[in-house]
Amino acid sequence: MPAMKLDAIDRKILDALQANGRLSNVELAERVGLSPSPCLRRVRLLEEAGVINRYVALLNQDAVGLPVSVFISIKLERQHEEDLDRFQAEVSSYPEVLECYLMTGTRDYLLRVATADLAAYERFLKTKLTRVENVASIESSFALRQVKYTNSLPLETTGG
Amino acid sequence: MPAMKLDAIDRKILDALQANGRLSNVELAERVGLSPSPCLRRVRLLEEAGVINRYVALLNQDAVGLPVSVFISIKLERQHEEDLDRFQAEVSSYPEVLECYLMTGTRDYLLRVATADLAAYERFLKTKLTRVENVASIESSFALRQVKYTNSLPLETTGG
DNA sequence: GCGTATTTGGCATGAAATGCCAGAGAAATT
DNA sequence: AATTTCTCTGGCATTTCATGCCAAATACGC
Known part of the structure; x- marks a missing residue:
């Protein structure tokens, strides 16, 4: 694009x-x-032109019972093209995964996951994420609070 | 809520x-x-009831010239209530910051920032983030690719 | 079985979306 | 500078939609 x-x-x-x-x-x-x-x-x-991707309603995570946001750093065993593709396809299919980024640095992927509570998160880990092939390590960080969350990209409407 | x-x-x-x-x-x-x-x-x-927060148009980051997503881990010098509040207010005012979370673990905050390129990111760091008081350390990780990005929370419409 | 409370469906009215066409403005050419 | 061409804008007509109101249906408790 x-x-x-x-x-x-x-x-x-x-x-x-x-x-x-x-x-x-x-x-x-x-x-x-x-x-x-x-x-x-x-x-x-x-x-x-694809500048506007789509229109969505944004829900309150607490109100729908999914107040827990977890960031997960993932490292793979192998980083060949097909390894990445397989991992990405698998992870993208999980509705709990709201965001997934391929990263620079020591960790390969960063995920944001929304769940109801710690028990639901553990269930997600055990039944889904840890069963994905080629995962070397998983590191979870919990968000205590969502300080800011916006989709509004800064377009600098002041200038040309 | x-x-x-x-x-x-x-x-x-x-x-x-x-x-x-x-x-x-x-x-x-x-x-x-x-x-x-x-x-x-x-x-x-x-x-x-606040279940639906609001309605928004989602834009294509590449199409509007902001293709670079950076995740920033931040550690503060002091973590007293007023220190956190001041930091959060300051960071929330930056339009480049799309997401900000108060985290568990060794890093205090996790930010996602969107910029045009590395030069713009450096400008953001130098003129804004590094000038915020009480910041002990900043660690940037760049996203090579946005594998998945959705706002759709999984509501399990199959069950009651 | 009966009464009450909640939710639904249909109708009427007013507002909005959308396609079409003429006119205005800008840019390029000579 | 005048003219031609191209692009974009504004207004109008038609169709669709949003919204408030009221009666009917459903669910629930007694």
């Missing part, structure tokens, strides 16, 4: 939709200083 | 809106097996 050229209006649109993905097109148009028609056309273009 | 009691239809609604926050109420109602009126009422209740 190449970086797309975005003008000031595009960035305003993206900023507004990052903050509220359910803004009506009429209100969005007002905020960015366009009439509804061209505003909607820009939004559609941004969607088709 | 206490965990709220959600029935099977609520979980279907939440799952659908986690996948597509812009579903029309008419289509959402069809999917969960209700008519539009009670479906909308449930959605409003979930919003008011």
Whole structure:
């Protein structure tokens, strides 16, 4: 995905939709200083270009009973292409895994997992993660508190 | 936020809106097996109860020119209540910081930061993070690839 | 079996999304 | 500087949707 050229209006649109993905097109148009028609056309273009991936509802982890966030550092035995691919496919299939990154440094992967409690986390480890082939070591760190969580990327709407 | 009691239809609604926050109420109602009126009422209740935090558009980091994700482990000099509060407030104000967690273990905080490139990251470090008071050490790990990234919490819609 | 409370479904109204077309603005060419 | 061309914008008409209200149905307790 190449970086797309975005003008000031595009960035305003993206900023507004990052903050509220359910803004009506009429209100969005007002905020960015366009009439509804061209505003909607820009939004559609941004969607088709893949700048806007998708729209989602963000839930409260506590309210749905998944208050525990765990970060897991994982090291593999072998790091060949096919080893990585197999591991990634397996881990991506677990709904408990919200984020997974291939990392530089001494640890190969970093995962964020959401579970109901420690017992559920232990169950996840025992029945899923530790059974994945090629895993050399697993290191869990628990989040005591989510200080900040946002999906809003800083688009620097002040400049060109 | 206490965990709220959600029935099977609520979980279907939440799952659908986690996948597509812009579903029309008419289509959402069809999917969960209700008519539009009670479906909308449930959605409003979930919003008011705080189960649904908000709706957002998710952007492609590469497309908006912020392809670099960095995880930063931070250790503070002192961990008194007011020290933590001050650090958290400062770090939360940085738009580059997408996630921040207070952690167990040897490191106090874990941050995820998005930047345009290494130069921008260095600028963030020098002008912002290293100038925050009370920071004992900073350890950066770069993500080579985002293997999985989702906000969809697993709600186990199969069971009660 | 009966009464109560909660939830659902349908209808009416007002607002919004969306496609179409003409007009305005910007850029390139001569 | 004038003209041509291309791109983007704004307004209108149609269709779809959101939303509030009320009656009916379902679940629950007695």
